[in-house]
Amino acid sequence: MQLAWRNVAPLWILLLDYLLGSVAEEEVLMNTKTETSDLKWTTYSRTKSESQWEEVSGLDEENNSVRTYQICQTDGSSSQWLRSKLIERRGASQVYVELRFTMIECSSRSTHHRSCKETFNLFYYQSDTDDATATHPQWMENPYVKVDTVAADFLLRKGGEKKFNVKTLRLGPLTKRGFYLAFQAQGACMALLSVRVFFKKCPAVTRSLSVFPETVPRSLVQEAVGTCVPNAEQPGPRSRPPKMFCGEDGQWVEQPSSSCTCRAGYEASAGELECKACPAGQFKLGSGSGPCSPCPESSHTGETGAASCVCRPGYHRAFTDSLDSPCTRPPSAPRSLFPQINDTSLTLEWSEPVDSGGRSDLSYSIQCSVCVSPAGPCTACGEGVSYRPAQAGIRGRRVSLWGLRPHTTYTFTVQALNGVSALSQQGPAGESINITTGRNVPVLVSGISKRTATESSLTLHWAVPAQPPYSILQYQLRYCEKERGADEHGCRYKESNSNQVVLSDLRRATQYEVQVRAQTQAGYSSFSPAKSFRTLPDEDDSSSPLLVTGVLIAMGMLLLITVIGIAIYCIRKQNRLKDPELSDKNEQYLMGQGVKVYIDPFTYEDPNEAVREFAKEIDVSCVKIEEVIGAGEFGEVCRGRLRIPGKKENYVAIKTLKGGYTDKQRRDFLSEASIMGQFQHPNIIHLEGIITASCPVMIITEFMENGALDSFLRLNDGQFTPIQLVGMLRGIASGMKYLSEMSYVHRDLAARNILVNSNLVCKVSDFGLSRFLQENSSDPTYTSSLGGKIPIRWTAPEAIAFRKFTSASDVWSYGIVMWEVMSFGERPYWDMSNQDVINAIEQDYRLPPPPECPTHLHQLMLDCWQKERTARPRFTNIVSALDKLIRNPASLKITAQDGAGPSHPLLDQRSPPTPASCGSVGEWLRAIKMERYEESFLQAGYTSVQLLAHLNTEDLLRLGVTLAGHQKKILSSIQALRVQNKSPNNILY
Template sequence: MELFSRNVAALWIILLEFLLRSVAEEEVLMNTKTETSDLKWTTYSRSKPEWEEVSGLDEENNSVRTYQICQADGSSSHWLRSKLIERRGASQVYVELLFTMIECSSRSTHHRSCKETFNLYYYQSDTDDATATHPAWMENPYTKVDTVAADFLLRKGGEKKFNVKTLRLGPLTKRGFYLAFQAQGACMALLSVRVFFKKCPALTRSLSVFPETVPRSLVQEAVGQCVANAAQPGPNPRPPKMFCGEDGQWVDQPTTTCTCLPGFEASHGELECRACPVGHFKMGSGPGPCSLCPDSSHTGEMGSASCVCRPGFYRAPTDSPDTPCTRPPSSPRSPVPQVNDTSLTLEWSEPLDSGGRSDLTYSVECRMCSAPGGPCMPCVDGVNYRPSQTGIQGRRVSIWGLRPHTTYSFTVMALNGVSPLSLQGPAGETINITTIESVNCSKVTATESSLTLHWNTPTQSHYRILQYQLRYCEKERGSEENSCHFMESNINEVVLSDLRRATQYEVQVRARTLGGYGSFGQAVVFRTLPDEDDSSSPLLVTGILIAMGMLLLIIVIAAAIYCIRKQSHFKDPEMSDKNGQYLMGQGVKVYIDPFTYEDPNEAVREFAKEIDVSCVKIEEVIGAGEFGEVCRGRLRIPGKKENYVAIKTLKGGYTDKQRRDFLSEASIMGQFQHPNIIHLEGIITASCPVMILTEFMENGALDSFLRLNDGQFTPIQLVGMLRGIASGMKYLSEMSYVHRDLAARNILVNSNLVCKVSDFGLSRFLQENSSDPTYTSSLGGKIPIRWTAPEAIAFRKFTSASDVWSYGIVMWEVMSFGERPYWDMSNQDVINAIEQDYRLPPPPDCPTHLHQLMLDCWQKERTARPRFSNIVSALDKLIRNPASLKITAQEGAGPSHPLLDQRSPLTPTSCGTVGDWLRAIKMERYEESFLQAGYTSMQLLAHITTEDLLRLGITLAGHQKKILSSIEALGIQNKTPGNVLY
C-alpha cells in the first residue's frame, strides 16, 4: 500500500511539472497600470475635443492613468499615439486593452455620427523619431490591426462594465513600434494598455533540457543538451532540438537521442537519469531500467555498470557482464576402469555440482608409478587417448600404449569455463591401475603332429591369473585369420594336436585376470617333426609351384579387367556420385530439390545444421511470415561470437505437410554459400516451436527500405545494390536453381547496404488459398503477375530466363525507389499490355543505360534475354565508368510502344488539400508538420523555401528536393497580398 501511494504521488508530481512547463510564459513590454506618472502620449485632432489624459479607476478600483474622449461629431478623426515600445526580439506581440464605451442612445449626439468602435494601428521604427507631425496622421503609413467594438456599453442608470480585448500584432521586424488609437465619434475611456509577447518556458523532456525560447517566426528552433548523466551515442551526435511556436507553446516532441549512461536509468518520466541503487546495474547506454545483479554477484555502490562476482564465483572471458557468476564443478563420480592388455577404458558419472554452467568438459591426467603406493611421475610419450586427453565432451575415454606390468594413476577432472580462474585448481577423482605382465613360452616337446608347450607363471602377486590364452599360426601362411587358432588353458601348459608335420608354428601366450587380458608375449617359432621317409616331398614342391603360377596368371587378368572398367568409368559423362551433386570431371555444384528425396526430412538433415534451443534467445517479433511469426534474436554457439539472427517460427497446430514445406526452405538455403544469398545459420526441430535461423538483415526488405529513404541514394549506390542482386542470381543460375519469385520485397538489405536474395519457400506456388493479392491464381498455383515473364504466366515455363525478366522489374523498382510496378493497373491489364509489347517507361532521373538493360531483360523471346553473367558484366562496366550514369532517359526514348505512366499529373485542383498533395508525392509523413505550421491550403505553399522545410523538421535533402520540385510543378500562384504565412 505504501509503495502504491509513493507511485501515485510521483505520478502527480510528474503531471504537475509537465503542466507548469507546458504553459506559455509572457514578457510584458508595456503596462500603463504600473505607471505612476503622466503617460504624456501624443494626441492629434483637427477639432475639439481631443484625447485627454486623466486619472481613473480600473476594474479593481485602483487608480490608473487613462485617456478618454467624447466626440459630438463623428466626421473627424482624433488620434492618440503611445511612446516607442521596444519589441525585445519578439516577432509577434499581443495588446490587451481595458476600456469603457458609452452607448450612443444615452448621448445627445446625432445617432448617425455617433460610433461605438475605435481603430487600433501600429507603426514600426528602428529609432524613436516620432514627432507631432511624423509619421503622418493617416492610415498609411500606419498598419491597421483591427476595428475594436465594445461588448459592454455604458448607459444611464446601467451597470458599469469594462471591456477587455486582446489583439495580435506582427510580424515585427524593426527595433520597436508605436501604438495608435483612432476615435471617430466614440465616447470612451481607455483605462489600461498592456503590451506583451509569449515565450516558451525552459523545458526538460526525453532526457533533454531546452532553454527559455522566444519565437522569432512561426516556429523557432531551440537547441538543448542532455540532462546530467545522459549522453548521445555516436562519434558526431547532433544536439537535441525542439520547436517553439509563436503562441509560446512547445511544438510536438523533441528530436533527441539522449540516453542514460551506463549505471543510470531514466526516472520521473524521462526528466532525469537516476543512479542504479546498490545491488542493481545497467550495462550500457540506452533505454531500459536497472536490473538486479545476476546470481552470485553484487555491487557495493550506486551507479554501477556491472556487478562483481562474490568470492569463489567467476565469469569466463566469453561471458557477458549480465550473466550470473558461476564456479568450477565438483569432481566426477565413480570412475570405472576396464583393463584389456595394455589398454584401458575409463568411464565415470557426471559431477553432483556443475557449477551452474553447461560448458562441462573433462580431462584425464596420467601418472606412472614405480610401485602401488610408491612415487609417481607424468606418463612418457607413447600413451594415446581417444577421443582426446583434454576437452572431452562425453564421460568415456580409451587409453592405450601403456607398459605391461606397470602401475598407473589416472585422475579424471571436471572443468568448465571458469575452472582456469579458480586458484584451487580443477577437482578430480583418482584411480590406480596395474597392467598385466606378458607371458612367454619357454619349453616345448615336438612330435610329427603335436607340440607340448610350457611357460612360467607371472611373478606379480596382486592379480590372480584366471586363465591363459594361446594363439598359434602356421608361419608359412603369415597371420591370415584362417591360419591362426586359439586355445585356453587353466594351467601354464598346453598340448597342441592335429598339426601339420614338418611345419613351423608361431606361438604367443597371454594371461587373463579380473582386470582383463594382458598383452600377448613375444612370438616364439616351433616346428613339428617330419616323417622318417617322406618320398612325396618333391611332388609337393612341384604342386606348390604350379599353383603359384596359376594364381599369378589370375591376378594379372583381373588387374587388366579392372583398369579397362575404370578407364571407361571416367569417360562416361553421365557418371556422378550417389547424390548427383557433382558432375564427374566437371566439378560443378548442382542444386538438389529436397522434394526429390523419398523422405524430405533426410534433405533437411543433410543440408541444415541442427542447433540446440538453449543457444537461441528471442528478443522481439519483427513481422509475420506464411507459417508463423518472424523474430529477431541472438545466437550464441559455444566457442563462437554471439550474433543477431532472424528467426522464422512454425506456428502451432501444423500438419506434417506444413512442417515439410516450412523446413524445405532451410534445405534449399543450406545448399547456397554466396555473399549475396541469405545465409542459413541452422534449424531447431528438437523442440517447439520449430525454427529456421538466418543471418539478420538490419534494413529489412528492399522495397520498403527504398520507400523509406526515397531520393537518398545516388545512382552509383543504386547500381551497387543491383550488382549485388545480379551476382547472387548468377550464382543461383549456375547451380541450376530457378527462384520464380524474384522481387524487391524478397531482397533483404543489411546495415552496409549489401543486398541478398531471400525467400526460397516454394510452397506458395502450390497453394490455391493464398490471400496475398500479389499472387494471382493460375492453373497449378499462384503467380506474381507483375514480376513474371510472359511464358511463365501462360505456360508455367519457369527458367533462369524468366528470372532475368523478374530482375528487370527489380531494376525498375530500385530506380523508382520502391514504386509499385504498373502502378494501379489490374493484373489482367498488365498481361494484356505486355502481350501488346508495352513496357514500363524509365523512372525519373533513370540513367539511359540502365533502362536499356531493363528493356533487354524484357525481351519477349526468352533466348534473346541476357544471362545473369552478362548483366553482372554490364553493371561492372557502368560502375567503372560513373560518367555514363549521368546520361538520363529522355521523354520519348525507349521502345516504340512504351507503357505510359497511368498516373494523372498533379494540379492544384486535383490536390484539394495539402494532405492530398503530400500523399500523392509519398510524403504523407509530414502532413501533421505542415498543418501545425499553418499551411492549411495549397495557396500557402507558393513561397515556401528550404529554410521553411528545415523548421518543419524536414532535414533529408532528397525529401526537400522532391517537395520543392513538386510545388514548382504545381505552378501555384499566390493571390494574397503580403506574406500569406501570417
Template sequence: MEILAMDVTLLWIVLLRCLLLARTEEEVLMNTKKETSDLKWTTYSSQNKPEWEEVSGHDEENNSVRTYQICPSDGQASHWLRSKLIERRAASQVYVELRFTMVECSSHSSPHPSCKETFNLYYYQSDSDDATASHPSWLENPYTKVDTVASDFLLRKGGERKFNMKTLRLGPLSKRGFYLAFQAQGACMALLSVRVFFKKCPELVRALSVFPETVPHALVQEATGRCVAHAGIAAAAAPKMFCGEDGQWVGQLTTTCACQPGYEPNDGDLRCKACPAGHYKSSMGPGVCVPCPQSSNAAEAGAALCSCRPGYYRAPTDTANVACTRPPSAPRNIIPEINDTSVTLEWSDPLDDGGRTDLTYAVECALCLPAGGPCGPCGDSGLASDSVNITTSRHVPVMVTGIRKSLATESSATLQWPVPAQTHVSILEYQLRYCEKDHLPEDQSCRYKESDSNQVVLSDLAPTPRYEEVQIRVRTMLVGQLHSQFTPSDATRPTEDDSSSPLLVTGVLIAVGMLLLITVISIAVFCIRRQNRLKDPELNDKNGQYLMGQGVKVYIDPFTYEDPNEAVREFAKEIDVSFVKIEEVIGAGEFGEVCRGRLRIPGKKENYVAIKTLKGGYTDKQRRDFLAEASIMGQFQHPNIIHLEGIITSSCPVMIITEFMENGALDSFLRLNDGQFTPIQLVGMLRGIASGMKYLSEMSYVHRDLAARNILVNSNLVCKVSDFGLSRFLQENSSDPTYTSSLGGKIPIRWTAPEAIAFRKFTSASDVWSYGIVMWEVMSFGERPYWDMSNQDVINAIEQDYRLPPPPDCPTHLHQLMLDCWQKERTARPRFSAIVSALDKLIRNPASLKITAQEGAGLSHPLLDQRPPLPPASCGSVGEWLRAIKMERYEESFLQAGFTSIELLAHVTTEDLLRLGITLAGHQKKILSSVQALRIQTKSPGSVHF
C-alpha cells in the same frame, strides 16, 4: 571572471522566473470601443434637461466608435449617465479603464464660475437588471462612489489634442452584476470609451505542476494544482501556489510532483517526456532515462523496465539496472565415486557461465523405499561448491550379467546383455569401459562408450590388439553401479552373423557416390545462373526478383482489395515515428509538404530520405489515395524505380518515406545544367529510365504519367521512375497543362499517346509514346515539349502526323528512336526491352552518337521546322530580350557590365559571356545564337568590347 559569468547566469534565471510569475490575464466584461450599435445608456439631469449626448466618432486608429459628450451651459446642475447592467461573472473586484477628453474652463467661449475640470464615478450592485429611469434614485446614496476623476491633459484653443487614460478599481462585488454611473457637475468633456475588466492569474505550468486559471477573491488567493501528465505526487500534499489580486502568481511554489517510471523531466520541468525506445527509467523521481542494460531492450517509448532479449533472463533478485544473462552451460567432467552406501559427485565449472558470477548447482536425488515404496528427497540444492556426497543404507546398485557378442568384424563388435531385473529404480543409461591387453598403461589404453539400450556397437577397435575385458555399469537415479566382465577372445575373427557386412559396405559406397554426383550438378547449375546474371544487368536487381523468364512478379492494384488498407499493410512496412527526423521542407506535393529528413532504424545505417506528408483535415478518400502510392511503390524493387522505405500511419501527420534523390526532378536538373552533359551521359540516363519502365511493363503496370518531371536523379546521375500516385489518378489540379477528354478526367496532353487522349486507352505502348517525349526533353536539356503551342494545336498537329524535330545536336539514331516511339499505331511502337537493347548498342558504339541530323534533312513540315521563336529586335529592354530566351537570371549581370540596350546586345561575344560569369555551354550557345539573330535583324557588323 568565472564567478562574474556565473552571477550573470543566475541573474538571467531569476529574471526569467520573475517574468513567468509576472504574467497576468484580463477578462473583459464590457468595452464600448467594440460596440457597433448605439449604447443607449440612461441619462438624467437635475434640471430635467439631460445634456449627455451619444454621438458617433472615430478613434486614433480611425475606427468608428460610440461616445458620450457633455458641455453644460449651467454648471450648477448635476448630469448623470448610467451604463447597462454589467455581469461580474467570477470577479469579486473589477477595473474600469476610462478614455476621455476635457476642455479647460478658461477655453470656454463664455466661462461660468461653476465650471469644473473633474467628474465623479459611481457603481450600483444588483442581482437583476431592474434599473429604470427613476430607480435607483439619482443620488450619491444608494450608489457607491469610486473616485473623483481629474484630467491630466486639458484641451486648449490651439493646443495639442490629447486624451486622458484612467484605470480605477471598484469592489468588493457580491451580487450578480453592477451599473456604472458618471456624474458631471460643470465639466465640458467627452467620454471616448469605457472598458471594464478583471484580472486573473493565467494557467501556470512549473516544476511538473499545473495550476488552473485562478480569479483572486482576496488579497492573496490560494490555488491547488495538479501534476502534469505522466507525473505523480511523491508525498501526500498536492501542489500549492498563491494568486495575487493583481492577477499575478506570487509566493513560493510548494510541490512534490515527480515523473512516473518510464518518463523523465523535459523542457525545464514543464512536462514529463517518455523514455525513447531502447531507454528506461525504473522509479518515480527526478532521474533521467538511461540506455537499457546489456542484452535487454525496450521496444516502445515510456518503458519502466527493459525486457530481456530472447534467450536471456534475469534472476528474481536482479534489479532493473542489471544486465540480462544467459543460462550457463552444463557442469563438465562429472566424476562419481560410488560404494555400497554412498555416492560422491565432483565436477568442473561450466565453460560458459552465461555472464553470471553467482552460479549454484542443484543435485536431483530421490530416496525410495523398496518394493515400490514412496520416494523422498535425499540431497541438497543450491550448492555453491563443485562436489556433493549422498549416503544411503537401503539400496544396492543394479548388476549387469550375461554379456555376449552377436556380431564382429576386424574393427568392430556388437555386444548385447539382458536387462537387469530390478523394480525400485529406473535405468538411465549403460556405460562401457574396454581396454587393450598388454599394450599401453591402463589409463591410456582404455576407452569409454554410453548406450541407452542393452546393446552397443564398438566400432573403433584396433585390428591387431586383443582386449582384456569389457566392463559395464548401470547409471540409475541412484548413480549406483556394479560391473560385469566379458573377454571377447574372438574379437578379431568374423562370426557366422558377419555375412551381411560386404553388402553393407557396398551400399554405403553407392550412397556416397550418389551424394557426390548431386553436389557436383548443383554447383554447376548455380555457376551457370550466376554467370548469366552477371552478363545481363537486367537480371541482377537488388532483390533478385527480376529474373529473365522466371520469378517475375505481377503488379496488384491496391484498389482491387475490398479494404485498400489491407494492401497498405501488405506492401508497405510501418516505421516507428521515432526513427524519422525531419530536417527541412523541400517542396509541396499533391497532398501536403515534401521534406528531407533522416531515417535511423536500429541496427541499420542512418541515411537521408524524402518524406511526403498528408496535410491535416483530410478525408478518408484522400488518405486512401495518398497511401495508394505506397501500396503501388512497395511492390517494386528495381535500381531505376524509386525505393519505398516505409510508411507512418500510427501518428500525425501520415507519412510516406522514400529514398532521397539529391538532384531532384530530371527536367529542372537538366535546365539547371544546360549543355553540361555529353551525349553518352544523356543516353546513360535514358537507358536507366527505359530499364525501369521495362521492369514495370513486365509486371503488367502502366504508369500513365511518364514525364521528365516525374523522374528523379540522385548524386550519381542515376535516374529513377517515381510519382505513382498521379499515374493512377491523373489528378485534376496538376500544375502541368492538361486536357479534359470526352470520357472525363484530366490528361497531360504533351506527353500522352493519341489513343489515350481520344479513348482513354492506356497501355505499355502509350507509356512508350511518353518515353519518346522524355527522350526529347533529355536531349533538349529540359525544353518544354511543343514549346508554347496550345493543347489543341498539339492534338491537331499529332493527328496530321506531325512530330517533334530533333533537338540541337541530337544524334540521328536517338531522334529516329523517338519517331519509332511516336508511331500512330500502338502495335508498331517498340517494346521497352527493345528500347533498352537499342540504347545499349549506342552506348557500346559511342561513335554512332556523333552523327547528328542535318538542318533541312528529312521530312519538312510546319511542326518539324518549328523552333522556339527568336526574340525580335523590337524588344523594349535587355530584360525583355533575356526573358524571351528564358535567360532572365543573367539580367543583372548584363546591366552591371554596361549592356543596357538592345543595340549593345548585338555586339556580345563569347569573351563577354565568360567575363559575365556565364560558363554553362548550353547557356552560352542559346545567348550567342540569339545575338546572331539580332545582328541579322539590326544589320550590325563587328563587335564592341566593354
C-alpha cells in the same frame, strides 16, 4: 501511512513539473496600468474642430487610478489617430496586445448620426530607431500595418450595466528593434482604459532526463537544444543533443527528439526528472533506461552508484562471462571412477560431480602417469598412449585408452573442470585410480585377396591366423583411395565377424589400398601390409554396350528438344508480326504461370483489403518528420527518418493526407500505395509502408535527394554529358519495361514524375493517373469524350481521341521524356496551347531534335512517336537500343545538322529569341530563361541590346556565367543577332 506517502510523492513531483512546464510564460513589454505619470502619446486629427483623443485619469475595475485615453466624435467622416511610444520587442517575433476599453452605444448618444460607429482600428509600425514625429510616418494604413477592426462585445447605454471589453490581438512577424501601436477612431465614442503588450515564451523545463532553457519562439516553432541532467549522458558518441520545439503560443509542442539516459550505476527517478544512484546491494551495468537490479548470486557491493558487483571470496566470473552474470566456483571431483581393462587397453567411466559450481560448461580431462612400481615414483605417460575421444575437453563421462605397456602400473586421474577452474588458487579437483596392465600378444593377419569386383564394390577375403593365443573377436579393415594416400581423412574403416567382407559405395575405376587386423581380448594387433585392388572397369575393358545405348538416347532427346524450341520460336515470331501486344501475353503464357501480373486495387470489393495485402503498416513511432519539402494533391510532402527495430535508420519521403478528407479521398490516396507495393525494381520508387492507425494518414517511400527530373535538369543545364543523359534514359526505360511486363500502364509518364537520387539513378513514380489496362473502364476521367484529366503534351493521339491507353501509349510518352532530358528540362512544344499541340500532331508534326542531340537518339524519339501504335518499339527494344549506344559512345557524337529533321511551319516559330527582338536586356534574358544573370549584366554596364553584339566567352566568365550549357545558349542567341546585323565577328568558337 508514511510509507504510502513516500510512494506517491514522486507522482506529485512529476505532475507538478508537467503542469509548470506546459504553462506558457509571459513577458510584458508595456502595461499602461502600471504607469504613474502621463503617457503623453501622440495624437493626430485632420480637422482641429473635431473631437480628439484626450488623456485623462480614471479608475480601473479595482478602483486604482490609471491613465486612460477617451474620445467621443460627432463626425465620423474624419479619422482620429492615437500612437504609443516605441515599444522594444526584446527578441520576440510575435507579440500580443491586450486592450481594455468601453464603448457607448450609438442609440444612446444625444448626437446620433449615420456615421456613428461602435468599432475602432488597431495598427502598428516597425522601426529600428525611435524616429516617429507628429508627421512621420504618414497617418494612413500604409506605412502602418493594420491588425484588426476591434468591435465591442459590451456597449454602454443609459441606465445600463457598466461593463468593459477585453480583446487580445496578435502582431507579427516582427523583425526590427521595436514598434509603435496606433489607434484610429472614425465616429466612435469610447475610452481606452489600458493597453498591455506582452509575448509568450516556453518556460525552462525538465523532460526525459533533459533540461531545456527558457525559450522565446522566433518563428512558428523554435528549436531548443537541451542538456542532460546530472549523472545522465547521451546514448552514443554520434547521437545528437536532445531537442524540443517551442510553439509561438509558448507551449512545448512535443517530447525531446533525442533523450538522455542515466549513466552506469544510476537509474531514472521522479518521472525521468533526475538520475538517482543505485543503493547498496544493487547495480546497473551500463547507461540506458533500465532500473537498478539486485546483485547477482554470490556477489555484493557496499557502495551506492555501482556499475557492477564484486564476487564473494571463493567465487569467480570467467573471462567470457558478462558483469551481470552470477559468480560461480570450480566443480567438485568426479565420483565412482570405474575401470575396464583389456590387457593393454583401458576404458574409464565415472559419475558427475556432486557440485557443478553453478555452471553448465562442465568438462573433464585425463591425467596419466606411469609408475616403476606400485610404491615407486611416477612420470607422465607421454605420446605412446592414445585417448578416445580426447585427453582433455571431454564432455561425456567415458574415455578409452590404448597403447599401454604390458605388466606396467599406471595412475589415472580424472579432473572436473568448468569456466572458472583456471581462476581458482586450489586447482581442479580430481579422482585417481591405479591400474596394472596384463600381457599383450599380437595376432597378425595376412593373405588378403579379391574374389569379385564391380564398379562400386569389392569382395575380399583373407586367411584365418593359425592357433592364436586368444580367440579372435572380430576383424577391422582400413581402406583408402590410393591417389589420396593413407591418411586418416582419406581412409574408411569396416568391421567383420568373419574372414570375408564386401566394401561398397566405392568410386568407379579407382585403386584402393586395403589393410586388416584382428581384435582379441588382449586388444587390436597391428595392421597387415597394404594390398591394392581396383574397381571396374579396368583399363583394358571395352566400353559397355549399356553406355553406348545411353549416349544414343541422350542425343535423340537433345535433337527433339531443339526441334520443339525452333517450332515455338517460329510461332512466336509469326504472332509478333500480327499483333505485338498479343505476343507479349503469349510469351508470358508459354513461360509458365509464375509470371507476376499487376492487380488493380479498384477491382477489390473492399479497397482497404488491397491496401492491407500490398502495403506494410508501419508504427507511427518509427517515423520522424523533419521538414516539409512540397505539396501534393492530397496534402503535404515531407522529408523524415524511418527507423525500424533491427534495421538501419534511413531518410524517407512522407506523403500526408490533409485533415477533413472524405472516404473516397482516403481510398484514392491509399490506392497509390497499394499500386506501388506490387513493384520491386531498382528503377521504380520503393514503397516502405503506410500509416493508417493514426492521424495523419501517411505513405512512406524511399527519399530521392535530387527531386523531380525536370527541375533537376533545369537546375543543372549543360552539366551532363550525352552518355550520362543516356544512362538516365536507360534507367527510366528499364523501369517501364518492368511495368509493361506486369501488364501495367502508367498513363502519366513525364520528367516531372521521374525522381532522381544522389547517384543520378532515375526512378518512375507518381501513380496518380495510373490504372490497370482495361478495354472498358468505368472511370469517366478516362472513358468520357474529349476533355478531362489528360496531360496532352505527353499523351499519344489514340489516347487523347479514344482513351486507348496501352503500353504503346506509354512508349509515346517516353519519347517526350527523352526530348525533355536531352533539352535539359525544356517544356515540350514550348508555349503552344494544348489545342495547337493536338492539331500539329494530327498534321504529322513532331518535335525537332534539341540542341546538340545525337541523331540516333532523335531517331529513337521519332520511332516512339509513330502514328500507328503497333509500329512503335516496345520498351524491351528501347532498352536494347540504349544499351547499344552506351557500348558505342562514338555514336553519340553524331548530331543533327542545321536544317535537318522534319519540315513543318511550326518549326519556324522555334528559333531562339535574339536581343534585337526584345525591348531590353532583362526581357531578352527572361526569354531565353537566363534571367538569373540579369543583375550581373546590368552591373557590368550592358544596359542596352546594342552592347551585346561583341560579347565572347571570356566576357561571360567575368559576368559569372561559368556553366558551359548556359554560355552556349547565350552565345547562340547573340550569334543570331550578328547574322541579322551581318556582323563579321564569330564569337562562338
